[in-house]
Amino acid sequence: MKKVINLLFAVVLFTACNTNQPVRYFSASPEIEAAKSILKAYVDADWVAMKSHYADTAKILNNVTKAKGISISAAIEDYRQEHELFSSISYVAEEDFFEMVLTDEGENWVNFWGLWVGTLRSSGEKFEIPIHITFRFMDQKVVLEHGYWNNAAVEMALSKLETQTP
Numbered sequence: 001m002k003k004v005i006n007l008l009f010a011v012v013l014f015t016a017c018n019t020n021q022p023v024r025y026f027s028a029s030p031e032i033e034a035a036k037s038i039l040k041a042y043v044d045a046d047w048v049a050m051k052s053h054y055a056d057t058a059k060i061l062n063n064v065t066k067a068k069g070i071s072i073s074a075a076i077e078d079y080r081q082e083h084e085l086f087s088s089i090s091y092v093a094e095e096d097f098f099e100m101v102l103t104d105e106g107e108n109w110v111n112f113w114g115l116w117v118g119t120l121r122s123s124g125e126k127f128e129i130p131i132h133i134t135f136r137f138m139d140q141k142v143v144l145e146h147g148y149w150n151n152a153a154v155e156m157a158l159s160k161l162e163t164q165t166p
Contacts, residue, residue, distance in 0.1 A: 026100040031137045035098060035110045038135070038142070043090055045083050047076045055141040062147035072142075085158070086118040092128075108137040116149065125157055 026032070034053050041050035051072055059069035062078075070078075083089065095115035102108060112133045119126045131149035135142045 022102065024102050026102075027098070029100045029108075029110075030140060031100050031108055031110045031135070032098045034137070034140065034142070035112055035133075035135050039091060039112070039114075039133075042079060045080070047080070050079075051076060053142055055138065055143045058141070058143050058145065060145045060147070062145075063149065063151070085121060087121040087124075088117075088119045090117050091115065092117060095130075110135045110137065118154075120154070120157060122161055123157065127154055127157075129153070 038050055038053050041047070041053075054072040058072050059066075060072060060075040061069045062075070092115040095113075097113045098110060100108060100110045112131075112135075114131055114133075116129045116131050117126065118129075129149050129151065131147065133145065133147045136144040
């Protein structure tokens, strides 16, 4: 009888420790699907579809500080110019990783790690750049986006092409 009581006590103790703990990490969510749609719209140059996932007041901080954040409309203009420079742009699906995190403050963030691939239209040079993008969602819309990658190789290639052009 003593063993049964001790066993019940142990079960109650262990289950009590695991109750009321909110789920904080997700590998599937509507926000993750929205992030995937944003990346697909970028690759497809479907700017209307891309913009539909962002709040009107969203700030985009790709390789810049908060003070230099831009609107989604300004970011789309940058993406348009990028698509003019490259004959192809894609992400390597096997390298993609998405997660959604619910912070202590109740914020929903979707993190993306991936490999961006682009071929420079003017030279045919191919670039593979690891990237990280994190999206903050409110009411199923992106309100803040941070993007981080090293585009030095692309900048150097463009600079080299400029010096070779008569």
